[in-house]
Amino acid sequence: MLKIKQWYELADIKDELASRDWFMGTSGNLAIKVSDHPVTFLVTASGKDKKKRTEEDFLLVDESGNPALPTYLKPSAETLLHVKIYNQTNAGCSLHVHTVDNNVISELYWPQGEVVFKGQEIIKALGLWEEDAEIRIPIIDNVADIPTLAEEFASHLTKDFGAVLIRNHGITVWAKNAFEAKKHLEAYEFLFSYQVKLLALKSLVLQ
Numbered sequence: 148m149l150k151i152k153q154w155y156e157l158a159d160i161k162d163e164l165a166s167r168d169w170f171m172g173t174s175g176n177l178a179i180k181v182s183d184h185p186v187t188f189l190v191t192a193s194g195k196d197k198k199k200r201t202e203e204d205f206l207l208v209d210e211s212g213n214p215a216l217p218t219y220l221k222p223s224a225e226t227l228l229h230v231k232i233y234n235q236t237n238a239g240c241s242l243h244v245h246t247v248d249n250n251v252i253s254e255l256y257w258p259q260g261e262v263v264f265k266g267q268e269i270i271k272a273l274g275l276w277e278e279d280a281e282i283r284i285p286i287i288d289n290v291a292d293i294p295t296l297a298e299e300f301a302s303h304l305t306k307d308f309g310a311v312l313i314r315n316h317g318i319t320v321w322a323k324n325a326f327e328a329k330k331h332l333e334a335y336e337f338l339f340s341y342q343v344k345l346l347a348l349k350s351l352v353l354q
């Protein structure tokens with residue numbers, strides 16, 4: 148397809164997340180909105196090595212997640228989650244990555260159905276500047292049926308930015324544009340990494 152500015156924006160984010168090794172085993176998918184009426188967005192092609200930059204990394208899909216232009220590329224297997232985001236919020240970009248830290252946190256806090264962070268300076272990167280600001284990230288079950296997963300995911304799309312952890316799978320973050328979505332993803336991963344290290348060190352000290 149003819150490359151548009153959103154293509155380059157998403158490709159740059161993909162390269163940056165790849166440099167952090169956040170696309171292990173071809174996992175992860177990324178999307179960026181291209182138009183509102185009708186909704187169209189670029190999404191990563193399924194099953195690709197997302198560490199490589201190629202001419203076939205993304206395809207344009209419609210509001211149902213079907214290719215909007217003739218292509219042999221298959222949209223991400225998790226396109227339906229991005230479909231829900233662009234149909235239910237005003238987000239402009241959505242990012243999904245699997246990391247060891249987000250998987251560990253999702254498993255540890257699964258019984259509570261959410262993980263809550265408070266008293267961390269990095270929370271300001273999520274746009275919360277109050278001293279006692281807290282951030283709650285819901286955790287949903289990793290059901291194999293994507294339409295069912297997408298329905299559960301969609302019940303947490305109450306704001307134009309946010310994040311949902313999928314148990315032992317990964318995180319999906321959405322925000323108004325690519326810059327904000329990447330910033331939020333980095334802040335969440337910082338919090339997860341901090342918490343994993345803190346709990347591990349505490350368990351050593353308390354032994």
Ligand SMILES: CSCCC(=O)C(=O)COP(=O)(O)O
Nearest residue numbers: 172174175176193194223224
């Ligand atoms: C190998 S990871 C399993 C599928 C997945 O969870 C994922 O994020 C990548 O799937 P895609 O179809 O977007 O490549």
Ligand SMILES: [Zn+2]
Nearest residue numbers: 174175225317
């Ligand atoms: Zn995934």
